[in-house]
Amino acid sequence: MTNVLLVNDLVKHFPAGDGRVVHAVDGVSLELDRGETLSLVGESGCGKSTLGKTIMQLHAPTSGSVMVEGREITRLPKRALRTLRRDLQMVFQDPFASLNPRVTVGRALEEPLIVQNQGARKERRERVAWLLEKVGLPADAAGRHPHEFSGGQRQRIGIARALALNPKVIICDEPVSALDVSVRAQVLNLLADLKEEFGLAYLFISHDLSVVEYVSDRVAVMYLGRIVEVARREDLWARPLHPYTRALLDAAPVADPSRRRARRPRLAGEVPSPTNPPSGCRFRTRCPIAIPRCAEEVPHLTDARDRHMVACHRAFEAGTFEGGALAERALAGAPATPRPGGAVASSPRSIATARL
Amino acid sequence: MLSPTSAAAPAPLLEIRDLHTHFFTPRGVMKAVNGVSLAVRRGEILAVVGESGCGKSVTAMSVLKLIATPPGRIVKGEILFEGRDLVPLTDRAMQEVRGEGIGMIFQEPMTSLNPVLTVGEQIAETLIRHKRLSRREAREKAVDLLDLVGLSDPSRRVGQYPHELSGGMRQRVVIAMAIACDPKLLIADEPTTALDVTVQAQILDLLMEMRDRLGMGLVIITHDLGVVAETADRVAVMYAGRKVEEAGVQELFAQPRHPYTQGLIRATPDGGIAAGPRIAGRRPPRLTEIPGMVPPLDRMPDGCAFAPRCPHAIEACRAAVPPLERAGGTHAVACIRSGETFAHKRVPHAVEAHA
Amino acid sequence: MNGILSFARRFARNRAALAGVLVLLFVGAMALSAPFVYPSDPWDMVTMPFVWPGEDAEVWLGSDMMGRDLASGIFHGAKVSLTIGFVATLLATLFGTLVGALAGYYLGLADTLLMRVTELFQTIPQFIFAIVVVAILTPSVTNVTLAIALVSWPSVARLVRGEVLALREREFVQASRSIGMGDLRIIATQILPNALGPIIVMGSLMVATAILTEAGLAFLGLGDPNVMSWGSIIGAGRDALRSAWYITAIPGFAILLTVLALNLVGEGLNDALNPRLKNR
Ligand SMILES: Nc1ncnc2c1ncn2[C@@H]1O[C@H](COP(=O)(O)OP(=O)(O)OP(=O)(O)O)[C@@H](O)[C@H]1O
Ligand SMILES: Nc1ncnc2c1ncn2[C@@H]1O[C@H](COP(=O)(O)OP(=O)(O)OP(=O)(O)O)[C@@H](O)[C@H]1O
Ligand code: SF4
Ligand SMILES: [Mg+2]
Ligand SMILES: [Mg+2]
Numbered sequence: 001m002t003n004v005l006l007v008n009d010l011v012k013h014f015p016a017g018d019g020r021v022v023h024a025v026d027g028v029s030l031e032l033d034r035g036e037t038l039s040l041v042g043e044s045g046c047g048k049s050t051l052g053k054t055i056m057q058l059h060a061p062t063s064g065s066v067m068v069e070g071r072e073i074t075r076l077p078k079r080a081l082r083t084l085r086r087d088l089q090m091v092f093q094d095p096f097a098s099l100n101p102r103v104t105v106g107r108a109l110e111e112p113l114i115v116q117n118q119g120a121r122k123e124r125r126e127r128v129a130w131l132l133e134k135v136g137l138p139a140d141a142a143g144r145h146p147h148e149f150s151g152g153q154r155q156r157i158g159i160a161r162a163l164a165l166n167p168k169v170i171i172c173d174e175p176v177s178a179l180d181v182s183v184r185a186q187v188l189n190l191l192a193d194l195k196e197e198f199g200l201a202y203l204f205i206s207h208d209l210s211v212v213e214y215v216s217d218r219v220a221v222m223y224l225g226r227i228v229e230v231a232r233r234e235d236l237w238a239r240p241l242h243p244y245t246r247a248l249l250d251a252a253p254v255a256d257p258s259r260r261r262a263r264r265p266r267l268a269g270e271v272p273s274p275t276n277p278p279s280g281c282r283f284r285t286r287c288p289i290a291i292p293r294c295a296e297e298v299p300h301l302t303d304a305r306d307r308h309m310v311a312c313h314r315a316f317e318a319g320t321f322e323g324g325a326l327a328e329r330a331l332a333g334a335p336a337t338p339r340p341g342g343a344v345a346s347s348p349r350s351i352a353t354a355r356l
Numbered sequence: 357m358l359s360p361t362s363a364a365a366p367a368p369l370l371e372i373r374d375l376h377t378h379f380f381t382p383r384g385v386m387k388a389v390n391g392v393s394l395a396v397r398r399g400e401i402l403a404v405v406g407e408s409g410c411g412k413s414v415t416a417m418s419v420l421k422l423i424a425t426p427p428g429r430i431v432k433g434e435i436l437f438e439g440r441d442l443v444p445l446t447d448r449a450m451q452e453v454r455g456e457g458i459g460m461i462f463q464e465p466m467t468s469l470n471p472v473l474t475v476g477e478q479i480a481e482t483l484i485r486h487k488r489l490s491r492r493e494a495r496e497k498a499v500d501l502l503d504l505v506g507l508s509d510p511s512r513r514v515g516q517y518p519h520e521l522s523g524g525m526r527q528r529v530v531i532a533m534a535i536a537c538d539p540k541l542l543i544a545d546e547p548t549t550a551l552d553v554t555v556q557a558q559i560l561d562l563l564m565e566m567r568d569r570l571g572m573g574l575v576i577i578t579h580d581l582g583v584v585a586e587t588a589d590r591v592a593v594m595y596a597g598r599k600v601e602e603a604g605v606q607e608l609f610a611q612p613r614h615p616y617t618q619g620l621i622r623a624t625p626d627g628g629i630a631a632g633p634r635i636a637g638r639r640p641p642r643l644t645e646i647p648g649m650v651p652p653l654d655r656m657p658d659g660c661a662f663a664p665r666c667p668h669a670i671e672a673c674r675a676a677v678p679p680l681e682r683a684g685g686t687h688a689v690a691c692i693r694s695g696e697t698f699a700h701k702r703v704p705h706a707v708e709a710h711a
Numbered sequence: 712m713n714g715i716l717s718f719a720r721r722f723a724r725n726r727a728a729l730a731g732v733l734v735l736l737f738v739g740a741m742a743l744s745a746p747f748v749y750p751s752d753p754w755d756m757v758t759m760p761f762v763w764p765g766e767d768a769e770v771w772l773g774s775d776m777m778g779r780d781l782a783s784g785i786f787h788g789a790k791v792s793l794t795i796g797f798v799a800t801l802l803a804t805l806f807g808t809l810v811g812a813l814a815g816y817y818l819g820l821a822d823t824l825l826m827r828v829t830e831l832f833q834t835i836p837q838f839i840f841a842i843v844v845v846a847i848l849t850p851s852v853t854n855v856t857l858a859i860a861l862v863s864w865p866s867v868a869r870l871v872r873g874e875v876l877a878l879r880e881r882e883f884v885q886a887s888r889s890i891g892m893g894d895l896r897i898i899a900t901q902i903l904p905n906a907l908g909p910i911i912v913m914g915s916l917m918v919a920t921a922i923l924t925e926a927g928l929a930f931l932g933l934g935d936p937n938v939m940s941w942g943s944i945i946g947a948g949r950d951a952l953r954s955a956w957y958i959t960a961i962p963g964f965a966i967l968l969t970v971l972a973l974n975l976v977g978e979g980l981n982d983a984l985n986p987r988l989k990n991r
Contacts, residue, residue: 043552058885082891090889098882102904112890150649161886180407180650181579182616182665185623185643192639207553210582214625214640251557253582255624257605260586266561267554270522 004168004201005032005055005088010064012047012054020275024050026225027064029301030203032169037195037202039212039233041248042222043271048205049093051222052171055203056090057081069168086116089162093174095154099146105132105157106142112164131160135190152183159190163198171203176211188215209252213237218307221245224282225274227301231308241310244283281313289314367439368395369573370419370458370541375433377411377418380426386653388414388428390597393680396541396573401564403584403605404577405620406594407650412577413463415594416543420460421450437541455486459534461527461544468530469518475502475529476514479536486537501532505562524555528562535566541573542566548583560587581624585609590686593617596650596661599680603687613689615666619646660691668693721983728979734972738965742790749783753939761955775944775958776951784939785965791940792969795856796922802860804914807867812898814868815875826872829865837862841924845933852935855928859921870913874906908984912977919973926966941966 012025024047032038040048053059055066057073066073068087076084092098099108109128113119119127132141135156146154155175162170172191176184188211194200206212212219213233220230221242229242240246247267254260269286272278278285284294291314299311372394379386389411396402404412417423419435421442435442437457442450454460462468470478479501480494489497495514502510505528518526527547534542544563548556564587567574576587584591584605591608593601593616601614612618622644648665651657657664659674666673672692680690723729756778764773764781772782814825832840844858878884879902887897922941928934929942930949941962948958 043554053885056889058888078893082893085889085891088889090886092882092886094882098886100883100887100901100905103901111887111892115890115892115896152649158886161890165890181581181620182407182623182646183649185625185645186647188625189643189645192642196639209553210625214643247554251554253553253556253560253580253586255581255585255609255621257585257588257609266558268558270524270552270555 002033003031004034004069005030005203006065006067006070007031007055008065008067010051010054010066011062012050012059013062014050016275023225023274023277025054026277028222028225028227030220030227030230032201032203034168035195035199035201036217037204037215039204039206039216039219040222041206041209041212041219043207043248045271045274046222047225047274048207048222049173052090052173052203052205056088056171057085058090083116086165087168088171089165089167089169090171090173091155091158091162091175094178095151095158096146096178098158099154101146103145104142105137105144105146105149108146108157109142109161109164112161116165118165127164131164134163134194135160136186150183151179152186155179155187156190159187159194163194166198167200169201169203171205173205174207175204177206177208184211191215209249210255221248224271224277226282226311227309228283228312229308229310230301231310235306235308239308241304241308241315242283242312243287243289243314247286281311283312368397368436369438370575371395371434371436372415372419373434373436375415375418375435376431377414377423377428378431379428384654387597387656388653389418391433391677392594392597392599394575394592394599394602396575398540398573399567399571401567401574401576401587401589403588403591404575404594405579405581405584405591407579409650409653410594411597412579412594413545416460416545416575416577419543420454420458421445421447422460452486455482455537455539457539458541458543459537459539461530461534461542461547463546463549468533469526471518474515474517475521475532479514479529479533482533482536497536498532501536502529504535505529505532505566506558507532523551524558527551527555527559531559531562531566535570535572538570539572541575543575543577545577546579547576549578549580556583563587581621593620596656597653598661598677598690600662600691601687601689602680604685607685607687611687613683613687613694614662614691615668615693616646616662619644619665668696718983722979725979725982727975728982731972731975731979734968735976738789738969738972739793741786742793745783745786745790749780749786751783753783753787754779761951763955764957764961772961773957775948776955781944781958781961784944785941785962787939788941788944788962789965791852791935791938792922792925792942792966795852795859795925795940796918799856799859799863799921799925800914800917802856803864803917804867804910806860807864808871808903808910810864811868811871811873812875812903815872816879816894816898816902818876822872825868829868832862832865833869837920838924838927841928842931842933845928850928850933850935852938855925855933855935858928859924862924863917863920867910867913867917870909871906874909875902878902878905908980912981912984915973915977915980919970919977922966922969922973 007028007030010025010028014022014024016022028051030038040051042048050059054061057066061074064074068084071084073081073084106128109131110124113124113127118124128142129139132139137153137156137160141149146157149157175191176187179187191202192215195202204212204215216233218230218232219236220227221244222228223244229236229240229245236245237249240249251266265288267286272285278295280296281287281290281294281299284290287294293313297313299313301309301311304310304315372392375389375392376387377389379388392411392415394402394404394415404415406412414423418430419442423430430443433443437453442453445453469475476495476498479498480491483489483494483497484491498514499510502513507513507525507528518529521529547563548559551559560583563574563576566572576583578584588605591603591605592599593614595616601608601612601617608617609621612621623646625643646665651661651664657674659676660666660669660678663669663673670693678690678692680688683689683694758769758774758778758780760774760776760778764771766773772785774780810825810829814822840862841858844861845855848854848858884897884901887901925934925940926942926945929940930946932946934940934943934946944962945959948955952959
């Protein structure tokens with residue numbers, strides 16, 4: 001058994017207040033190998049954080065299972081869960097909100113050890129000093145409060161806290177999104193160093209494709225509560241199979257003007273509300289190549305080749321994605337295949353102003 | 357101070373000369389903008405990049421004279437719009453410039469829309485005020501504008517309230533408002549920061565199309581090098597209240613001259629690192645770091661503000677603020693060592709963090 | 712440490728709040744020194760009735776219709792008013808915080824239940840509710856204190872619930888859960904310390920309300936008949952309001968001043984503890 005984390009058909013629904021249900025995470029399965037970085041990308045509100053927090057058992061899952069090192073951790077009694085938490089830790093998105101403003105840094109790092117009854121006071125202090133050194137903070141940081149640190153330094157503190165219990169897996173929820181460009185590299189390098197030194201596995205949540213391309217071994221693309229594609233990093237960039245993945249890769253700006261592309265067809269519109277997700281394939285309302293079947297039948301994640309999984313009815317049709325020709329033709333207003341009535345967009349006058 | 361475009365043939369649409377905007381707070385004087393010169397021509401896209409707090413927004417707000425006074429004040433400098441200095445203008449005169457001369461898109465789409473008015477009313481209001489249109493004409497024009505920015509079903513959208521629209525739609529409405537009076541210059545302050553990548557791409561395309569179609573000058577403020585690379589003609593890099601480098605976009609990315617720009621480009625994952633295949637589980641190649649962080653405004657070092665983080669800093673750097681000097685063509689840089697460090701043709705490497 | 716210092720500095724910048732503190736210190740000193748300055752029982756008739764203030768140096772604040780020394784009454788009354796005010800507030804705050812924290816943290820059924828109860832309490836006007844409780848329990852210092860605490864805890868509970876509700880979703884609380892910290896420990900060490908500011912502010916205002924309520928009860932004759940409070944002096948002076956208004960005015964002024972001082976302090980605390988106003 002090589003996977004440290006196995007998520008199977010995990011579902012998390014929230015009550016939406018008006019009696020409806022937010023389908024934040026809707027049947028997600030993932031596996032994370034020892035020492036691997038699996039990234040989770042997707043647009044705002046697609047359920048990335050909810051998935052991370054549900055795996056962490058910070059939200060009680062609606063259904064499904066989460067196994068860490070082969071042990072099921074959902075529906076465990078609190079006490080049993082508490083010890084299992086050691087293996088699974090989290091780094092949060094907001095370096096300002098993730099540290100208690102009233103607790104010194106030393107105390108914040110010691111807390112996990114106290115809670116888990118690890119070591120005597122002196123050993124714990126030593127471990128705190130070691131942790132600070134590992135994440136590149138001065139030893140005197142222990143006596144100071146979070147507000148005395150910059151965003152990048154706080155994120156280091158958050159990483160040190162996640163590291164304190166020697167976890168196997170760290171879920172990083174957008175660990176660099178709130179940081180300035182020049183500080184981002186410091187934190188990304190630190191995460192890579194720690195991974196190498198301790199054989200950590202990361203579930204790396206991000207919406208920034210350039211960061212994802214840099215850190216990942218494999219990438220899972222999420223859309224409206226579901227995984228639509230999982231592949232090795234280089235495969236995903238070389239041969240994206242899902243139309244959403246293609247759109248995402250196309251839309252992401254590349255910091256290299258010599259690679260500036262001709263303006264290309266854009267995905268129109270925005271992600272629909274998760275309280276009322278479209279039937280069948282959830283991407284069909286924006287999909288340039290949708291067919292009637294997409295509205296009726298949920299596409300399941302299927303292995304296309306060599307651990308490259310995709311959930312799209314048309315992914316296996318010959319020629320569907322060659323050169324993106326079909327996709328582009330469809331966006332330009334001439335659908336290659338008849339589309340279900342509701343999904344037909346008025347013909348866009350210009351690609352740039354693809355209608356919402 | 358020298359502006360790299362001052363010699364260029366057509367007079368710039370907007371020229372900022374040595375702008376200083378300071379905030380007088382109980383904690384001291386915050387020199388948010390401390391000697392910035394910029395120029396934009398018709399039909400040109402100038403990107404202003406820099407980290408959070410480096411003074412990008414304050415520069416933009418200074419142009420429209422929207423700085424809260426007190427505590428803020430333009431203490432020095434000229435802002436020439438079509439040759440006329442805006443700094444001494446009265447509020448009344450400025451109101452004409454805003455909207456008709458210069459349109460602005462603010463960082464937060466929601467804050468620039470009034471939640472209790474329909475989007476149509478808001479667009480119509482500017483038209484009635486600036487263009488003296490009748491209410492009915494204004495409403496018709498509002499529909500046209502919403503159509504122009506690519507909102508579907510514009511005649512229905514004019515009657516909707518901002519909260520009924522998604523983030524991307526709101527940003528389109530904000531753009532429609534900004535271009536309602538055919539401004540000659542549009543300033544977009546982080547127009548896509550709050551938006552998703554797919555929507556960001558739509559909005560950036562839209563802005564570029566507006567530029568092409570209406571021939572406006574466009575200033576895009578951002579901290580995202582990707583956005584810069586995809587949109588800009590020319591780029592100004594700001595650091596701690598000053599412009600440290602300016603160049604054409606190709607040139608800036610190919611041959612960054614300021615150590616900060618070099619660091620920024622190399623610290624960006626897709627700027628320096630080839631995304632080739634990698635053995636699973638192996639660490640990715642190191643990113644080049646810029647050690648340390650931006651100094652706080654009230655504790656700015658003497659001389660070059662980047663000196664504490666700069667791998668090439670020498671004593672002279674800390675003695676005086678390096679002037680912006682031309683470095684060939686339209687490239688200008690404020691680094692006294694750029695001649696030496698750049699002459700090696702080898703971009704200085706590995707600003708490894710020691711911390 | 713640093714936090715406390717900067718808090719003190721921010722608080723001290725507010726002149727009005729500082730004045731409030733001085734007034735409270737003075738009233739507190741009055742209460743503490745009462746047994747020494749006026750060792751005799753304030754109920755003792757020491758002089759002629761209706762001596763106006765300033766008329767007789769022995770009873771400088773004058774005497775009431777029974778010839779009791781008003782100054783002695785004010786000093787001893789300060790003790791009663793402050794004690795009831797602070798103890799009632801303390802009780803209400805402790806109980807309200809407990810209820811609010813549990814409701815806000817656990818939500819669900821516990822929350823619904825607890826909030827229904829607080830709503831029930833809040834729909835009945837506080838003062839009338841207090842009258843009913845004292846009338847049932849028989850008037851005594853303890854019962855008055857309990858009654859005031861009983862009517863004022865729901866507002867604390869609501870406040871604390873709101874704070875906890877906001878804080879429980881904060882990432883540092885989730886981080887505490889992910890290291891395996893137990894619920895009670897999270898509430899006690901992570902959440903409540905961050906909610907302390909608003910609770911303290913509300914507490915200072917509640918003391919003022921409690922003093923007013925006590926005075927109101929005593930005025931209606933529902934105070935402890937064995938102790939003299941500011942309210943009972945007013946209540947007694949009511950009959951002679953036309954001829955000797957000073958008997959009502961002097962304790963009235965004492966109440967006014969104290970309540971005002973508490974409000975100023977409350978506002979000062981609010982400004983000093985409110986992070987949004989920091990550095991301004
Ligand atoms: N506690 C909650 N109660 C109700 N709805 C929730 C809750 N948490 C999240 N949601 C909803 O679930 C959906 C997914 O949210 P989530 O935060 O997981 O998205 P995300 O992918 O992390 O987005 P972002 O990139 O903006 O962080 C959203 O529609 C959100 O409104
Ligand atoms: N009203 C104000 N009072 C005091 N300082 C201010 C005020 N407004 C802005 N500043 C300071 O001016 C500096 C520049 O701010 P500005 O908003 O221009 O930054 P920015 O480059 O737009 O950053 P961001 O990318 O975060 O938007 C900041 O350090 C800020 O703290
Ligand atoms: S002037 Fe000196 S310190 Fe500043 S960037 Fe150039 S070399 Fe570095
Ligand atoms: Mg999230
Ligand atoms: Mg800004």
